[in-house]
Amino acid sequence: MDRLFQLKARGTNVRTEMIAGLTTFMTMAYILFVNQIFLGPSGAGMPAEAVFFATALGAGLVTIAMGLFVNIPVALAPGMGLNAYFMSVVLSSNGEITWQTALGAVFISGIIFIILTVTKVRQMLVTAVPNSIKVGITVGIGLFIAIIGFKLSNIVAISINPGVDATVPVPGSSFNLMLGSFNPATHPDTFLALLGLIIIGILMALKVRGALLIGIVATTIIGGLPFLGLNVVDFGALGTANWIPSFDNLAVGQLDIGAALGVGLLEIIFVFTFVELFDTFGTLVGTVSKAGIDVNQPEGKKTIGKAMMVDAAGVSTGALLGTSTITAYIESASGVSEGGRTGLTSVTTGILFILALLILPLAGIVPSAATAPALIIVGVLMMSSVKDIQWDDFTQALPAFLTIVFMPFTGSIANGISAGIVTYVIVAGFCNLFSLKKAPIHWMMWLLAALVIARFAFFGGE
Numbered sequence: 001m002d003r004l005f006q007l008k009a010r011g012t013n014v015r016t017e018m019i020a021g022l023t024t025f026m027t028m029a030y031i032l033f034v035n036q037i038f039l040g041p042s043g044a045g046m047p048a049e050a051v052f053f054a055t056a057l058g059a060g061l062v063t064i065a066m067g068l069f070v071n072i073p074v075a076l077a078p079g080m081g082l083n084a085y086f087m088s089v090v091l092s093s094n095g096e097i098t099w100q101t102a103l104g105a106v107f108i109s110g111i112i113f114i115i116l117t118v119t120k121v122r123q124m125l126v127t128a129v130p131n132s133i134k135v136g137i138t139v140g141i142g143l144f145i146a147i148i149g150f151k152l153s154n155i156v157a158i159s160i161n162p163g164v165d166a167t168v169p170v171p172g173s174s175f176n177l178m179l180g181s182f183n184p185a186t187h188p189d190t191f192l193a194l195l196g197l198i199i200i201g202i203l204m205a206l207k208v209r210g211a212l213l214i215g216i217v218a219t220t221i222i223g224g225l226p227f228l229g230l231n232v233v234d235f236g237a238l239g240t241a242n243w244i245p246s247f248d249n250l251a252v253g254q255l256d257i258g259a260a261l262g263v264g265l266l267e268i269i270f271v272f273t274f275v276e277l278f279d280t281f282g283t284l285v286g287t288v289s290k291a292g293i294d295v296n297q298p299e300g301k302k303t304i305g306k307a308m309m310v311d312a313a314g315v316s317t318g319a320l321l322g323t324s325t326i327t328a329y330i331e332s333a334s335g336v337s338e339g340g341r342t343g344l345t346s347v348t349t350g351i352l353f354i355l356a357l358l359i360l361p362l363a364g365i366v367p368s369a370a371t372a373p374a375l376i377i378v379g380v381l382m383m384s385s386v387k388d389i390q391w392d393d394f395t396q397a398l399p400a401f402l403t404i405v406f407m408p409f410t411g412s413i414a415n416g417i418s419a420g421i422v423t424y425v426i427v428a429g430f431c432n433l434f435s436l437k438k439a440p441i442h443w444m445m446w447l448l449a450a451l452v453i454a455r456f457a458f459f460g461g462e
Contacts, residue, residue: 001014001344004068005017005067005071005342005343005344006071006342007342007344010292010341010342011292011341012339012340012341012342014344016338016339016340017073017339017340017341017342017344017345017348018344018345018348019338019339020073020335020336020338020339020340020345020348021073021335021340021344021345021346021347021348021349021351021352022348022349022352023209023210023334023335023337023338023340024073024075024329024331024332024334024335024340024345024346024349025075025348025349025352025353026209026210026213026334027209027210027211027212027213027331027334027335028075028077028329028331028332029210029213029352029353029356030212030213030216030371030374031055031059031077031078031080032052032055032056032353032356032359032363033216033363033366033370033371033374034080034216034371034374034375035051035052035055035078035083035323035324036048036051036052036055036363036371037148037152037368037371037372037375038083038084038086038087038148038324039051039083039086039087039099039323039324042368043087043090043091044086044087044090044091044099044102045090045098045099046099046251046322047249047250047251048363048364049248049249049250049360050249050250050251050252050322051251051322051323052357052360052363053247053250053252053321053322053357053360054078054250054251054252054318054321054322054323055077055078055323056353056354056356056357057321057353057354057357058077058078058314058317058318058321058323058326059075059076059077059078059326059350059353060350060351060352060353060354060356061317061350061354062076062310062311062313062314062317062318062326062350063075063076063077063346063347063349063350063353064346064347064350064351065310065313065314065350066307066310066311066328066343066346066350067342067343067344067345067346067347067350068343068347069306069310069343070303070306070307070310070343071303071342071343072287072288072291072293072303072307072342072343072346073287073291073332073335073336073340073341073342073343073345073346074283074284074287074288074307074328074329074332074346075328075329075331075332075335075346075349075350076311076314076326076327076328076329077326077327077329077353078318078323078324078325078326078327079276079324079325079326079327079329080141080145080378081141081142081144081145081275081382081413082272082275082276082324082325082327083323083324083325084141084144084145084148084413085271085272085275085324085413085414086099086102086106086324086325088411088412088413089102089105089268090102092411092412097265097268098256098259099251100251100254100255100256100259101256101259101260101265102260102268102324103251103254103255103256103260103319103322103324104255104256104257104258104259104260104261104319105260105265105268105269105272106255106272106315106316106318106319106324106325107255107257107260107315107316107319107320108257108260108261108269109269109272109273109276109315109325110312110313110314110315110316110317110318110319110325111316112269112273113273113276113311113312113315114309114312114313114316116273116312117305117308117309117312118309124444125444127442128442128443128444128445128448129421129442129445129448130396130399130424130440130445131388131396132389132390132396132397132399132400132424133399133400133403133417133420133421133424135385135386135388135389135400136389136399136400136401136402136403136404136416136420137275137403137413137416137417137420138382138385139382139383139385139386139389139400139403139404140403140404140405140406140407140408140413140416141275141382141407141413142378142379142380142381142382142383143379143382143383143404143405143407143408144407144408144411144413144416145375145378145379145382146375146376146378146379146380146383146408147379147408148372148375149372149373149374149375149376149378149379150372150376152193152368152369152371152372152375153180153189153190153193153194153197153368153369153372153373153376154180154181154187154189154190154193155179155180155190155193155194155197155372156177156178156179156180157177157178157179157180158175158176158177158178159175159176159178160174160175161174161175161176182194184229184230188223188229188230188231188232189232189367189368189369190369191230192219192222192223192230192232192367192369192370193219193368193369193370193372193373195219195222196215196216196218196219196222196369196370196372196373196374197373197376197377199215199218199219199373200212200214200215200216200373200374200377201377203215204377209334211377212374212377212378215373215374215377216366216370216371216373216374217370219369219370219373220233220365220366220367220370221233223367223369223370224365232367232369233365233366233367233370234365235365237361237364237365238361238362238365250322251321251322252320252321252322253320254322255319255320255322267414267455268414270414270451271413271414271417272315272325274417275413275417276315276325276327280308280311280327280328283327283328283329283330283332284304284307284308284311284328285304287328287330287332287333287336288300288303288304288307290333290336290337291336291340291341292341307328311326311327311328314326314327315327332346335349386404394427395424395427395428395431395439396424398423398427399419399420399421399423399424399427400420402416402419402420402423403416403417403419403420404416406418406419406420418452418455418456421445421448421449421452422449422452422453424441424445425441425445425446425449426449427439428440428441429441
């Protein structure tokens with residue numbers, strides 16, 4: 001064990017690594033329940049059993065691979081934000097894009113990701129895009145996810161002005177966002193979601209490990225307690241459930257690569273690749289650095305390169321199993337804070353994800369009222385990066401702001417990225433023409449802006 005993971009050389013031991021792995025699992029196991037919101041029957045339309053299987057097995061296998069081949073304490077699972085984008089792609093297509101096609105797009109993005117990593121274009125893209133837009137993407141996705149949580153919980157509702165023709169799209173001036181009802185007698189699910197939000201908020205404030213997972217479980221239990229009368233959860237279903245994992249209704253190998261290669265899906269493939277590009281880079285560098293590996297040294301750079309390859313391969317692996325983009329999780333830092341320094345931490349976390357296949361019936365009774373608060377909290381966590389934007393520099397502030405607000409307000413991560421890129425190139429370009437202060441514009445930003453403009457010119461805004 002010591003020879004495989006270099007435990008003594010990194011100042012750790014088996015017990016510490018296993019505790020760290022358990023900690024990491026606890027902090028990110030919420031994805032087992034939350035991913036079904038985006039990909040399951042009420043989201044992209046995939047079978048619930050297929051989503052749970054792909055989430056648990058995909059996270060487990062790729063995380064174990066990261067531990068064995070790279071020897072770093074980084075865990076991976078279907079990424080928040082990209083699973084939401086996966087759902088929005090399917091739902092907004094009016095049936096033209098199936099979840100099988102969307103899985104094909106994820107698979108292709110993984111192949112592109114491998115090519116970008118091998119050719120080192122990936123590193124060039126990370127340098128080309130201004131930090132303000134990269135931060136804006138993170139914050140915008142956080143708000144996008146939070147809005148989904150508010151909608152699922154019915155904490156936020158919509159009122160349509162009287163006399164408005166209810167055709168799509170409804171003009172923005174014809175509807176208003178409003179607060180939902182918290183009356184437990186008429187809206188028990190909304191009341192339960194509010195309780196869940198408070199519970200998770202308190203646990204987060206107290207810095208309890210696994211706060212999101214504990215909050216989801218606690219809220220589910222409250223929703224099924226008979227003396228409260230909410231009747232949101234039916235615990236009786238657990239008594240008749242089959243606790244032996246079933247492999248009858250899976251999505252393994254059901255991706256449609258041929259359909260994903262259609263011209264109309266080029267943007268979708270681009271967004272999957274683009275978002276994963278920056279999300280992974282920051283997570284890997286930050287987590288590996290905290291684990292005591294100097295990423296500026298040759299050995300550290302080599303480690304990051306190998307980690308990027310495992311991460312890239314994990315994207316296509318996840319698509320084959322039946323889930324959206326698998327990516328490195330920032331929650332891995334929780335295991336590092338518990339002393340995790342080697343791949344044994346990742347292997348432990350990965351094994352726990354695979355063992356989670358035994359709790360499928362439990363996942364089936366968890367209501368959206370219990371998982372929606374977790375989405376809102378994820379939005380809070382992703383929002384924290386907003387402080388890193390240079391708000392006093394308008395060439396940075398405006399593109400970042402539009403990147404952020406276009407995502408939740410237009411229901412599209414792609415629109416946010418597009419708005420940020422084009423706005424930055426235009427504003428910075430004019431600033432360079434008429435001001436002594438020069439804003440750097442990488443040549444690749446001009447190319448990306450041209451592609452975005454071409455997309456809207458030839459394919460419209462849908």
